[in-house]
Amino acid sequence: MRFLDVAKVYAQSGAGGNGCIAFRREKFIEYGGPYGGDGGRGGDVIAEAVENLNTLIDYRFQQHVKAQSGEGGKGKVMTGANGDDAIMKVPVGTEIYEEDGDTLIVDMATPGMRYRLLKGGNGGFGNYHFKSSTNQAPEFALPGLPAEERIFILKLKLIADAGLIGMPNAGKSTFLSRVSAARPKIADYPFTTLEPQLGVVKIDETDFVLADLPGLIEGAHEGVGLGDRFLGHAERCASILHLVDGTGDAVAKTYKTIRAELEAYGHGLEDKPEIVALNKVDAIPEKDVAKKRAALEKACGHKVHVISGVSGAGINTVLRAMAHEIIQRRIRQAEERHYARPARTPRTRHERQTVNYNAPVVAKARLTEEPRRPASARPRAVKVAKPEKTVVEAVFAKAITAKPKKLGPKEGLRLAKAKAAKAKLAEEKIRPKAKTAKAKTSARPVGRAKAKPRTLSRTARRARKSGKR
Numbered sequence: 198m199r200f201l202d203v204a205k206v207y208a209q210s211g212a213g214g215n216g217c218i219a220f221r222r223e224k225f226i227e228y229g230g231p232y233g234g235d236g237g238r239g240g241d242v243i244a245e246a247v248e249n250l251n252t253l254i255d256y257r258f259q260q261h262v263k264a265q266s267g268e269g270g271k272g273k274v275m276t277g278a279n280g281d282d283a284i285m286k287v288p289v290g291t292e293i294y295e296e297d298g299d300t301l302i303v304d305m306a307t308p309g310m311r312y313r314l315l316k317g318g319n320g321g322f323g324n325y326h327f328k329s330s331t332n333q334a335p336e337f338a339l340p341g342l343p344a345e346e347r348i349f350i351l352k353l354k355l356i357a358d359a360g361l362i363g364m365p366n367a368g369k370s371t372f373l374s375r376v377s378a379a380r381p382k383i384a385d386y387p388f389t390t391l392e393p394q395l396g397v398v399k400i401d402e403t404d405f406v407l408a409d410l411p412g413l414i415e416g417a418h419e420g421v422g423l424g425d426r427f428l429g430h431a432e433r434c435a436s437i438l439h440l441v442d443g444t445g446d447a448v449a450k451t452y453k454t455i456r457a458e459l460e461a462y463g464h465g466l467e468d469k470p471e472i473v474a475l476n477k478v479d480a481i482p483e484k485d486v487a488k489k490r491a492a493l494e495k496a497c498g499h500k501v502h503v504i505s506g507v508s509g510a511g512i513n514t515v516l517r518a519m520a521h522e523i524i525q526r527r528i529r530q531a532e533e534r535h536y537a538r539p540a541r542t543p544r545t546r547h548e549r550q551t552v553n554y555n556a557p558v559v560a561k562a563r564l565t566e567e568p569r570r571p572a573s574a575r576p577r578a579v580k581v582a583k584p585e586k587t588v589v590e591a592v593f594a595k596a597i598t599a600k601p602k603k604l605g606p607k608e609g610l611r612l613a614k615a616k617a618a619k620a621k622l623a624e625e626k627i628r629p630k631a632k633t634a635k636a637k638t639s640a641r642p643v644g645r646a647k648a649k650p651r652t653l654s655r656t657a658r659r660a661r662k663s664g665k666r
């Protein structure tokens with residue numbers, strides 16, 4: 198089966214059915230009145246991401262997608278049948294664009310995700326709908342709403358965890374066949390691989406999907422060779438394995454050419470974590486390996502692995518480095534999912550068809566849970582300074598803590614004064630409390646009437662009067 202990652206599709210939703218004009222004609226029922234039913238609803242065009250598809254090849258053969266129109270209403274107030282929806286099944290990772298190919302409508306990145314691309318027309322009301330006391334025999338009905346039609350561009354971006362890039366003949370397909378069960382075509386001429394190949398790699402406890410992408414050459418961003426359109430498949434990768442053919446002379450130049458192509462392509466590829474490996478070491482003399490490795494390390498500015506897809510040398514180290522990046526990204530994604538706001542429950546039909554209600558729902562308990570903050574960011578208990586003693590308090594404290602001694606008439610008077618002042622102060626402290634208590638009780642909610650004093654009944658008033666006497 199051919200691999201196809203771009204497709205153009207003409208889609209049309211269903212038109213609504215027309216409302217019916219009919220009157221009740223029955224024996225013994227005179228003035229039967231209006232009897233026409235409403236038209237049925239036209240079908241929608243819905244895109245659905247399914248897991249068992251890997252290519253858009255189906256849309257090479259089926260370029261028109263049409264939903265069914267709603268049926269017209271009928272007599273006896275019969276509503277027409279709704280039209281069936283047209284479901285466009287696309288592989289997971291398909292992006293759906295407007296006709297211009299640039300305006301993204303939706304990225305079908307989750308398995309089972311559904312998105313309504315076109316809405317079917319509503320059915321028109323039949324004449325039964327319009328009967329009223331002032332118009333008991335309406336001779337009109339509404340037509341159904343027309344269908345929508347649009348052209349969509351589908352672009353598939355494979356969901357792979359890591360991607361293999363490099364010049365043609367760098368040994369990418371050989372590497373993929375060595376580390377996975379995939380069997381891509383391998384030959385010693387350039388552009389053996391014409392379309393991306395996927396393989397599942399297992400290293401230690403980690404499984405990941407590795408994509409072998411067609412080779413890049415200088416000027417690929419201008420369409421030279423196979424161009425750079427397959428680089429789109431590396432956009433979702435957690436890391437990129439850049440293979441450089443060690444049997445070539447100018448390894449640093451080769452590396453820089455590919456980097457320039459990645460930068461020209463953009464879309465965040467130039468910032469992706471890159472693992473560089475000098476391939477085919479089994480075919481280079483040992484003394485050249487260190488030289489080429491040093492040249493490559495100078496060009497890329499970080500560690501270079503030395504591997505061989507044929508002999509298997511250094512392969513596990515490279516795979517572990519890739520697995521490390523992939524695990525890091527999976528942890529980040531799991532954290533994002535954990536703290537993500539749960540999707541709102543879809544209420545309307547439109548929402549039900551555009552929100553991915555099949556996706557795992559975040560537990561309700563998480564709603565109240567706050568993201569954990571590091572200890573350094575948590576608020577610390579604030580130390581409240583003790584209020585300073587007033588002069589009177591200080592004097593009093595000094596007086597009672599001082600050693601008992603015989604007091605002279607002056608000192609005795611001073612102590613008595615201090616005692617009196619302290620008592621006064623204590624009284625003042627209590628008073629504002631009473632004030633606040635009062636304020637509390639008097640605080641009433643705004644807009645409510647003050648409770649009226651209870652009015653006594655006439656008998657009660659008389660009884661009180663007589664009692665006073």
Ligand SMILES: Nc1nc2c(ncn2[C@@H]2O[C@H](COP(=O)(O)OP(=O)(O)OP(=O)(O)O)[C@@H](O)[C@H]2O)c(=O)[nH]1
Binds near residue numbers: 384476
């Ligand atoms: N000696 C040696 N030869 C290798 C090694 N890896 C690949 N080759 C050879 O290099 C040639 C090209 O290998 P491929 O795996 O097809 O290279 P590629 O990068 O997939 O090439 P394209 O698909 O054209 O981009 C084949 O003849 C392989 O046998 C290696 O590690 N050592």
Ligand SMILES: [Mg+2]
Binds near residue numbers: 369370371381382
């Ligand atoms: Mg290949």
